[in-house]
Amino acid sequence: MQLTQSSVGRKIIMAVTGLVLISFVCVHLLGNSSMFFGADAINAYAQKLHSLGPFVWVFRLVMLAAFAIHLVFGIQLTLENRAATPETNVQVKRLKTGFGAETMIVSGGVLFFFVVYHILHFTARVTNPEIYVPLGDAGMVDVYFMVVNGFRSALPVIVYVAGMIFLFLHVSHGFQSLFQTLGLSNDKSLPVMGTFGKLVGFVLLLGYIAIPLSIVFGYIKL
Ligand code: HEM
Numbered sequence: 001m002q003l004t005q006s007s008v009g010r011k012i013i014m015a016v017t018g019l020v021l022i023s024f025v026c027v028h029l030l031g032n033s034s035m036f037f038g039a040d041a042i043n044a045y046a047q048k049l050h051s052l053g054p055f056v057w058v059f060r061l062v063m064l065a066a067f068a069i070h071l072v073f074g075i076q077l078t079l080e081n082r083a084a085t086p087e088t089n090v091q092v093k094r095l096k097t098g099f100g101a102e103t104m105i106v107s108g109g110v111l112f113f114f115v116v117y118h119i120l121h122f123t124a125r126v127t128n129p130e131i132y133v134p135l136g137d138a139g140m141v142d143v144y145f146m147v148v149n150g151f152r153s154a155l156p157v158i159v160y161v162a163g164m165i166f167l168f169l170h171v172s173h174g175f176q177s178l179f180q181t182l183g184l185s186n187d188k189s190l191p192v193m194g195t196f197g198k199l200v201g202f203v204l205l206l207g208y209i210a211i212p213l214s215i216v217f218g219y220i221k222l
Contacts, residue, residue, distance in 0.1 A: 007077060007080060010073045010076065010077060011073075011077065011181050012181060012182065013069060013073060014069075014070055014073045014074060014077070014178075014181070015177070015178035015181040015182050016178075016182075017066040017067075017069050017070040017073075018070060018174050018177075018178045019178055020062075020063070020066040021063075021066055021067065021070060022171060022174070022175065022178075022200070024063055025167070025171070025204060026200075026204070029204060029207045029208060031045055031049075032208075032211060033207065033211075035144065035147060035211055035214075035220055036214070036220065038144070039142070039144035039145070042143050042144050042147070043135060043140075043142060043143055043144055045143075046140065046143040047140060050138065050140055067115070070108075071108070071112060074104070074105065074108055075105070078104075078105045098173075099169075100169050100170075100172050100173035101173045101177070103169060104170065104173060104174070106166075107166040107167075107169040107170040108170055110162075110163065110166040111163065111166055111167060111170055114159070114160075114163035114166070114167075117159060117163075118160075118163075121150060121156060122146065122147070122150060125141075128149075128150060128156075130149070131145070131146045131149040131150050132145075132146055133145050133146075144222075145222065147211070147215070148215055148220060148221065148222050149222075151211075151212040151215040151216065152215075156212070157212045157213075157215075157216055160208070160209070160212050161209050161212065161213075164204070164205050164208045164209050165205065167201070167204055167205065167208070168201040168202060168204065168205040169201070170201075171197065171200055171201040171204060172197050172198045172200075172201035172202075173197065174197070175193065175196065175197030175200055175201070176190065176193045176194040176196075176197040179193045180193070
């Protein structure tokens with residue numbers, strides 16, 4: 001397919017915003033891993049973030065902008081791709097790209113709903129108001145208590161584990177694709193980036209599901 005100049009520009013912006021989002025997901029996992037070191041560790045980490053005051057809001061706005069741009073351009077490029085792909089080429093295209101690549105719009109869409117649910121669960125405190133207890137007088141909540149109680153019922157555990165499988169699918173292909181779009185890989189290094197992308201996706205999958213599963217199996221408890 002012939003790419004127009006504007007779709008090349010949007011692909012580059014998608015690659016850059018994708019890199020920002022993957023970096024966030026990696027840093028977020030590192031921070032969340034302090035759940036394995038007890039209540040003091042995760043609450044000290046949350047307190048540190050809280051103490052950054054207005055910077056937290058600047059960071060949130062940058063992340064929100066990256067997320068929104070990635071989403072809108074992703075939908076636009078998928079629609080343009082579909083409009084330009086002759087039906088007869090569909091089989092050929094599938095063979096060349098694979099499952100992860102073909103389902104990027106689906107895994108991305110599921111991740112959007114996952115993030116909305118996750119923010120309603122832990123940040124906006126809408127879905128489970130019973131899991132919040134205050135910590136100190138600075139408007140902080142006990143994050144350890146919140147996360148352990150947040151995974152006491154089956155629904156959130158199922159939503160998070162399923163969400164992480166889609167994160168794996170999305171990152172596995174997205175990682176390789178962003179290096180290709182930014183011109184940072186060639187025919188020789190592309191398969192290596194593909195394998196590395198799957199590895200990053202797998203580490204994120206295992207790291208993230210380890211938290212709810214450790215709570216379910218009683219390894220992390222109150
Ligand atoms: C087991 C998996 C996860 C756990 C335990 C977890 C935990 C948390 C916690 C404790 C917060 C902070 C709530 C607050 O104090 O305001 C949070 C916020 C957030 N998480 Fe996660 N998270 C997980 C997975 C993810 C994933 C996979 C993503 C992205 C795809 C994600 C994106 C976010 C976002 C965007 C926020 C809001 C950040 C903010 O309020 O500034 N989380 N998460």
